[in-house]
Amino acid sequence: MNAPVRPESCGIDFARERGQRAVFCGLTGIVWLHRKIQDAFFLVVGSRTCAHLIQSAAGVMIFAEPRFATAILDERDLAGLADAEDELDRVVERLIARRPDIRLLFLVGSCPSEVIKLDLSRAALRLSRRLAPVRVLSYSGSGIETTFTEGEDACLAALVPELAEAAPGEAGLLVAGALGDVVEDQFGRLFADLGIPVRFLPGRSAGAMPALAPGQPFLLAQPFLAGTARALEARGLRHLPAPFPLGEAGTTGWLRAAADAFGVSSEHFEAVTAPGRRRAATALAPHRARLAGRRVFFFPDSQLEVPLARFLSGELGAAIVEVGTPYLHRGHLAHEIAALPAGTRVVEGQSLDDQMDRARVARPDLTVCGLGLANPLEAEGLATKWSIELLFTPVQGYEQAGDLAELFARPLRRRERLEV
Amino acid sequence: MQLTLWTYEGPPHIGAMRVATAMRGLHYVLHAPQGDTYADLLFTMIERRDRRPPVTYTTFRAEDLGRDTAALFKQAVADAYDRFRPEAIIVGASCTAELIQDDPGGLARALDLPVPVIGLELPAYQKKENWGASETLYRLVRALSGARRERAADRRLCNILGPTALGFRHRDDLVEVRRILDALGLRVNVVAPLGASPADLGRLPDAAFNVVLYPEIGRAAAQYLERALGQPFCEIPPIGVGATKDFIAAVAALAGVDSAPALDAPDSRLPWYARSVDSTYLTDKRVFVFGDAAHAVALARVAAREIGFRVVGLGTYERGFAREVRAAARDHGIEALVADDYLDVEAAIQAAAPDLVLGTQMERHVAKRLGIPCAVISAPAHVQDYPARHAPLMGFEGANVLFDTLVHPLMMGLEEHLLGLFREDREFHADAAPSHLGSHAVAHRPQGEGARSGSSPQAETVVASPSEGGGKAAATATTSSIWAPDAERELKKIPFFVRGKARTNTETFARERAIPLITLETLYDAKAHFSR
Numbered sequence: 001m002n003a004p005v006r007p008e009s010c011g012i013d014f015a016r017e018r019g020q021r022a023v024f025c026g027l028t029g030i031v032w033l034h035r036k037i038q039d040a041f042f043l044v045v046g047s048r049t050c051a052h053l054i055q056s057a058a059g060v061m062i063f064a065e066p067r068f069a070t071a072i073l074d075e076r077d078l079a080g081l082a083d084a085e086d087e088l089d090r091v092v093e094r095l096i097a098r099r100p101d102i103r104l105l106f107l108v109g110s111c112p113s114e115v116i117k118l119d120l121s122r123a124a125l126r127l128s129r130r131l132a133p134v135r136v137l138s139y140s141g142s143g144i145e146t147t148f149t150e151g152e153d154a155c156l157a158a159l160v161p162e163l164a165e166a167a168p169g170e171a172g173l174l175v176a177g178a179l180g181d182v183v184e185d186q187f188g189r190l191f192a193d194l195g196i197p198v199r200f201l202p203g204r205s206a207g208a209m210p211a212l213a214p215g216q217p218f219l220l221a222q223p224f225l226a227g228t229a230r231a232l233e234a235r236g237l238r239h240l241p242a243p244f245p246l247g248e249a250g251t252t253g254w255l256r257a258a259a260d261a262f263g264v265s266s267e268h269f270e271a272v273t274a275p276g277r278r279r280a281a282t283a284l285a286p287h288r289a290r291l292a293g294r295r296v297f298f299f300p301d302s303q304l305e306v307p308l309a310r311f312l313s314g315e316l317g318a319a320i321v322e323v324g325t326p327y328l329h330r331g332h333l334a335h336e337i338a339a340l341p342a343g344t345r346v347v348e349g350q351s352l353d354d355q356m357d358r359a360r361v362a363r364p365d366l367t368v369c370g371l372g373l374a375n376p377l378e379a380e381g382l383a384t385k386w387s388i389e390l391l392f393t394p395v396q397g398y399e400q401a402g403d404l405a406e407l408f409a410r411p412l413r414r415r416e417r418l419e420v
Numbered sequence: 421m422q423l424t425l426w427t428y429e430g431p432p433h434i435g436a437m438r439v440a441t442a443m444r445g446l447h448y449v450l451h452a453p454q455g456d457t458y459a460d461l462l463f464t465m466i467e468r469r470d471r472r473p474p475v476t477y478t479t480f481r482a483e484d485l486g487r488d489t490a491a492l493f494k495q496a497v498a499d500a501y502d503r504f505r506p507e508a509i510i511v512g513a514s515c516t517a518e519l520i521q522d523d524p525g526g527l528a529r530a531l532d533l534p535v536p537v538i539g540l541e542l543p544a545y546q547k548k549e550n551w552g553a554s555e556t557l558y559r560l561v562r563a564l565s566g567a568r569r570e571r572a573a574d575r576r577l578c579n580i581l582g583p584t585a586l587g588f589r590h591r592d593d594l595v596e597v598r599r600i601l602d603a604l605g606l607r608v609n610v611v612a613p614l615g616a617s618p619a620d621l622g623r624l625p626d627a628a629f630n631v632v633l634y635p636e637i638g639r640a641a642a643q644y645l646e647r648a649l650g651q652p653f654c655e656i657p658p659i660g661v662g663a664t665k666d667f668i669a670a671v672a673a674l675a676g677v678d679s680a681p682a683l684d685a686p687d688s689r690l691p692w693y694a695r696s697v698d699s700t701y702l703t704d705k706r707v708f709v710f711g712d713a714a715h716a717v718a719l720a721r722v723a724a725r726e727i728g729f730r731v732v733g734l735g736t737y738e739r740g741f742a743r744e745v746r747a748a749a750r751d752h753g754i755e756a757l758v759a760d761d762y763l764d765v766e767a768a769i770q771a772a773a774p775d776l777v778l779g780t781q782m783e784r785h786v787a788k789r790l791g792i793p794c795a796v797i798s799a800p801a802h803v804q805d806y807p808a809r810h811a812p813l814m815g816f817e818g819a820n821v822l823f824d825t826l827v828h829p830l831m832m833g834l835e836e837h838l839l840g841l842f843r844e845d846r847e848f849h850a851d852a853a854p855s856h857l858g859s860h861a862v863a864h865r866p867q868g869e870g871a872r873s874g875s876s877p878q879a880e881t882v883v884a885s886p887s888e889g890g891g892k893a894a895a896t897a898t899t900s901s902i903w904a905p906d907a908e909r910e911l912k913k914i915p916f917f918v919r920g921k922a923r924t925n926t927e928t929f930a931r932e933r934a935i936p937l938i939t940l941e942t943l944y945d946a947k948a949h950f951s952r
Contacts, residue, residue, distance in 0.1 A: 020496070021479045027453025045421075047515035047544060052430040053458045059802075071421045075545045076518070087421040095423060111453040111516035115485070143455025144482040144516070353503055372460030372472065380469035 011342040014328075019351025020253065022372055023301060023303040023326055024388075025143030026151025027110060031058045032392060033155055034067045036178045039103040039205045042068040043095065044141070045088065045118060046110030054087065061268050067102070069095065070380050075113055084116075088123055089130075096131055103133070104206035106155060109140035116322070136205065137162065147326040149224040149391065152178060156201060159209065160231035163201075166211035172197030173258050174210055174237065177221030180394035187221075187245075187397060190255060193272040196262045201228075212237060212412040217261045221245065221396065223336070224303040245396045246304075246404060248280035253335060274275045276398030283402025284315055287409045292317030294412065297364035299373060300324035300350050301387040308390070310339045316405055320344050321364045324355060366412060383411050426782055428737035428763045428800060432542035433514045434459055435552025435637075439560070440510060440587035441473040445486050446560075447506035447615035449497045451489075451524050452514035455480040467586050474517065476500040478517070490522045497528045501535070508564065508618035510534040510556065515544035526679060536618065538563045550636040550712070550738060553584055557613055558640040564621040568649045573628040575676050576606045577664050579645075580631045581653075582638030583614035588715070588799040590614060593633060596815030597658065600668060601631075603682040606675050625649050629674045629744050633814070635714050636738060658814045659718035660726055660822065688816040690823045694727050703829065708733035708774035710757070710765055710783050711798025713741030717748040719778050719797050722822055724752060729826075733757060733772040737780075740767070762786070773921065776781075776830055781805070793829035797822075902930065904939045911943065925950045 025218070027050055030042040046052050051070035058066065071091045077084050088107075096102060105127070107120045120138040127136040139158040141151040156176060173196050175187065184200055191198040199210030214236030220229060223244050233239065241248045243258035252273060259269045296318050298305040305325045311320040321342065328348045330337070340346075359367055360380065367377055367384045374384040385408055395404040433450060434940060441463050441574040450456070457477050463469045480489050511524040522561035525539020538559055542552045580597060580675045583590040594611065601608060608619045609627035630645055630653035632638040642653040654674055658667035665683060672679035690824040693699065707729040709720045713736040723729040734749045735757030736742065749756035757768050766786045769777060777794040781801050787794035796805050797813070812818040903911070907926075914922050922943075929946035930938050 020457075022460065023454060024458055025453070027455070028458075043797050047429040048424075048427055048429075049456065049515050049544070051424045051427045052434065053455070055426060056458055057461060067426070069425045072424050072427075073421060073545060075543075077421055078545055084421075091421050091423045111455070112519060114482075115519045126670055128800045142481065142482075143453040143483065147454065237562055240526075244762065353499075370461070371465050372457055373464075375464040375468060376471045399870055 011344075012337055012340055013343050015344040015345070015347045016379070017157045017347050017349040017351045017354070019349075019354065021147075021300070021326070021350040022352045022370060023055070023350070024148040024370070026141035026146025026148065026154055027054055027108060027109070028057050028148055029141060029151025029155060030054060030068045030108065032405065033152055033178060033202070035204050036181075037104065037205060039101060039207075040067060040106060041095065041099060041104070042106045042108055043092065043121060044068070044070040044108045044110055045113045046070055046073065046108075047112045048072055050110045050112075063064065063096075064211075067099075069291070071107060073116075078116065084118055088118075089127065092127055092131070092136075096134060103135065104182045105131075105134055105136045105316045106158070107136065107138040108151075108155075109138065109142055111142040113142060114144060135162070149222070149301075149304075150227075153224070153225045153227045157227035157231045157407055159202060159387065160212075160228060160235060163209055163235075166210040166213040166216070168213045168215060171211065171213035172199065172214040174199055174201060174212065174216055174218040174232070175221050176201045176218055176225055176232065178202055179396060180219050183394045183396045183400065186399055188330060190272065190276070191258065194259055194264050194327075195259055196264065198258075203368065217257055217258070218387050220332060221330060222252075222304075223329070224327075226327075226332065229332065232319070239332075241334060241341065243310070243332075244304075244307040246307050247315045247401050248277055248284065248398060249315055249339075250307060250311060251280070251396070251398050251401070259262065273398075280398040280401035284405055285404065287405035288316050290409045290412060291399050291405065293319060294365040295319045295321050296408075297321040297359050297360070297362060298323045298325075299355065299359075299367070299369035299387070300326040300347070301370055302391055303329075304326055304387075304390055305368070306336045306340070306346065307335050310336045311404065312408065313341055313344075314339055315401075316408075318366075318408075321362045322347060322355075324350060326350070366408060368408075385413050424761075428762075428780065428782065429549035430459070430462075430768055431515055431544050432547045432549060432555070433512060433544065433553025434462070435549040435554070436510065436512060436540055436542060437473055437475055438553050438584040438586050439464070439613045439637075440475060440550075441469070442583065442587075442613040442808055443474075443616050443618070444476060445507040445619070445669060445948055447504050448473075448475045449477050449493075449500050449509060449511045449524070449528065450475055450477050450514055450557040451493050451496075451512070451517035451522060451670050452477045452479065453516045454481050454552050455875040456514050456516075463585055466801075467806050468803070469585070469750060473585075474504065474506070481518075485520070487515075489520055490587055492851055494527050494531060497531055497533075497537075501533050504665050506618075508538065509533065509559075510538045510540055512542055513544075514541035518544050551740065553637045554640045557581070557637060558619070559625065560621060561612070561641040562644055562648075564618050565624040565645065565649070566622050567625070569625050571601070573626055574607075575628045577609045577627045577672075578606055578629050578671070578675065579609050579627045579651075580611040580686060582632055584633035584634075584637055585614070586799070587614075587634065587637075588712075588801055588805065589635070589811060592810050592812035593814040593818065595698060595810070596812040597631070597633060598920050599817075600658070600664070600682050600815055601671070604668070604672055604675065604677050604679065605681070606671070606677065612845070625651075627651065627899060629653060631671060636741060648797055657714045657718050658809055659715065659818060660722035661688060661816065661819045662725060663718055664815055664819065685816040688819060688821040690726060690816075690819040693823050699728070699827070702827065702830070703728045704730045705778045706730050706732045706774040706775055707778060707826075708769050708783075709797070710735045710737075710769075710777075710779040712736060713738045713745050717745060718813075719822075720748060722779065722819070723826065726819070726828055727823065729776070732770055734761060735768065757847075761788060773924070776826070778826065795825045797825070797830050807899055902927075902936065902938055904937050907938050907940050907943045910940055922938050922947070 012103045063123050109120050124136045124138040137158045139154040152154050180288040203209040205293050212235050217238045243253040245254040298379040305323050308325045309320045313320050323346045367382050368387050371386050394400050463473045478493050513529040528537045583594050627787040630642045630651050632642045632655040645651045654670040656667045668679050668682045699822040707723045709716050716736050720731045720734045724731045736745045746756040762782050777783050778797045780798050784794050801864040926946040
């Protein structure tokens with residue numbers, strides 16, 4: 001099933017693979033997005049499988065009056081006996097009546113709703129009119145269209161056209177990509193010290209979304225935002241090419257891209273970032289001893305794999321066996337690809353069994369993979385790091401560089417520790 | 421469309437996965453979109469399996485829909501056969517693939533593989549997980565069990581039907597049931613699906629009868645075997661001492677052996693523990709039972725007849741087994757609750773005001789919100805209910821486990837007595853939280869929360885809903901206006917574990933009689949009125 005390897009000029013050994021893919025669908029993004037936008041509700045229109053997936057992914061969080069749910073399609077909806085539009089309106093009205101605190105409602109498309117071609121964008125328009133001031137938007141988190149983190153991309157891309165217009169020159173910098181609040185606050189302070197006015201997308205509530213202006217520069221905080229970047233560019237914003245803010249070098253490169261765009265002097269930049277860089281270097285040093293020379297294999301999951309491989313090899317001295325990624329955006333990852341050791345094997349897509357065979361043959365020291373594979377690979381004697389944690393844990397920025405390294409070092413330390 | 425926050429059961433193909441994962445030498449090719457592989461982690465994480473479930477997914481994507489998904493499916497079946505060389509293959513569609521109508525069974529048979537290929541029809545928009553497991557086992561048994569044997573089977577040889585992967589305590593139940601059958605001098609021919617291969621299913625006819633441990637999974641297959649092979653079956657889940665004895669009697673009768681060797685069980689401690697004086701305090705504790713039908717019915721019997729609780733609620737999320745649960749509820753003098761919406765269950769629990777909730781993972785959370793002790797007795801359950809230690813529910817050891825499980829969340833009698841005695845002491849003052857329930861502040865924070873924004877104080881405040889801490893204080897403020905100060909003081913002398921009930925009862929009493937001010941008199945009038 002392997003496609004022939006195409007020679008590439010960018011110094012990576014690039015391959016594309018097709019076959020069985022062991023990845024989450026975009027619905028999973030709801031699990032962290034609903035925590036970020038505090039007055040938003042995510043209503044999946046799908047099947048019992050969709051509800052079961054979110055329940056499994058959200059674990060026990062589902063009981064804290066979460067702001068997500070599934071409108072489960074049944075036979076009547078499929079047979080056309082019930083007018084799907086009327087049914088959806090009924091469900092949404094009941095929901096809004098129950099949760100009057102909701103200001104922003106996302107109708108989230110799934111595989112079943114996409115296959116039967118339920119027009120959720122029209123439903124969103126209709127419901128927006130009816131439920132004002134609650135705004136209703138739609139996007140697809142279906143597995144047939146989106147992989148894991150691409151759900152966040154689809155959600156943010158749906159938000160962009162709705163954002164207000166800012167007066168030119170008043171907009172400052174836009175940072176796109178949901179970050180942990182603690183990380184966002186750290187970056188906010190750094191940008192303030194650099195003298196760069198900044199807004200974050202998404203905002204923490206429906207009323208706190210950034211306004212946009214043509215010509216405004218934007219930074220991507222996450223590598224999986226292809227659609228969001230396109231939507232921002234469609235509104236005239238300008239993407240700042242940069243590495244992603246993982247590790248000391250990534251964070252510095254990311255901040256520098258903004259500093260350059262806003263004409264911050266290099267002296268000032270050095271002065272503002274020096275304490276963070278120093279702390280990150282201190283925090284990383286003990287982990288380097290443990291991870292240097294270790295051979296790491298990435299299964300595809302979130303599109304964070306290429307920046308993480310750059311961080312592990314560049315800042316911790318790890319050797320990279322294979323970097324699997326569900327999708328490779330050459331433009332957004334240009335800095336990251338350039339910083340990978342020459343000849344690093346990057347595989348876009350997946351053929352699960354073939355990839356597991358390669359991992360077995362390579363016997364890496366650490367395998368980064370999803371929870372469906374982690375225990376089976378551990379049982380085969382491979383140390384693993386389950387990848388989903390990289391999305392749910394604050395890992396960006398200087399102050400988290402040590403935590404990020406610790407996530408990879410811990411499974412190795414644990415294997416050495418256990419005696420039985 | 422049904423608005424759903426939580427679902428008790430997954431879709432039917434998860435049930436098929438539970439059967440496939442339980443077996444050896446069987447492979448399941450599932451026509452399903454990218455993303456449906458999430459189901460793997462139920463097995464690798466919750467049940468901590470050391471290998472991937474034997475499932476190949478086609479994981480088609482939008483671009484495949486424009487091409488030939490049928491060809492993709494056939495390729496996946498062919499590849500899976502080449503790689504895994506299974507003895508048999510089951511094929512089917514998940515909910516989305518059902519919509520694109522590729523007919524997995526027909527497509528797979530067209531490949532003409534040298535092993536049996538069994539097509540599954542699992543209507544994802546009508547049926548659920550347990551039905552899917554039952555149907556899959558039935559289809560496998562029908563396809564693979566072969567014909568009735570010429571020679572009469574050894575009466576002491578039986579099959580066990582029902583245990584699956586991801587079953588609630590199935591692993592350990594099986595150990596206990598085998599122990600009972602050993603004591604009766606019976607031998608087990610095939611256990612299915614747990615641990616069986618397709619070839620093992622071909623040996624099913626060698627047994628004289630079948631033992632169904634979990635009716636929601638094994639009944640359909642047992643009924644088929646009864647019709648096709650003339651094998652009678654016994655369907656009494658041996659959960660609790662009484663049910664275990666009934667089970668032993670039924671199995672012994674089917675095998676034509678004496679039941680005495682199995683009944684004489686020195687390790688059956690529940691009866692004595694329940695009679696010991698410390699258990700007197702358990703008498704008439706109000707218990708609410710909810711779960712899959714078989715577990716709910718069995719646990720209600722244990723609670724009422726073996727521990728001495730009063731069953732004030734009994735229900736199931738399995739509509740297909742509602743009849744049995746309704747009948748059992750009538751025995752307890754109550755109306756059964758048949759519901760798969762957890763909000764309905766929560767409302768019923770609130771209305772019943774139990775002292776103990778026995779339920780699923782979901783009821784555990786509901787009980788936590790309401791500050792009621794709880795034990796998990798049925799799937800769906802989280803990882804902690806797939807324990808490392810031996811923890812059966814069936815047989816006499818299972819009954820021992822149940823005694824501990826049902827009693828530990830409550831305070832033991834002596835502890836309860838001492839707390840009442842020293843209620844005026846500083847540590848047990850009116851506003852002290854009940855120690856056995858842990859800190860309320862902790863109870864209301866979702867545990868294991870790992871969302872990225874979870875670390876912010878702002879997010880924490882939102883999640884820690886005002887249901888208990890603030891909510892109860894507010895409720896007290898609004899209702900205390902009708903309490904006279906001396907009555908209020910007296911109320912605080914009542915131990916915390918019955919104080920809430922005393923307050924509610926007194927207020928109900930006062931409201932019904934239009935008494936504007938609750939005095940000491942009213943308090944004790946109400947107490948007399950509600951005494952049981």
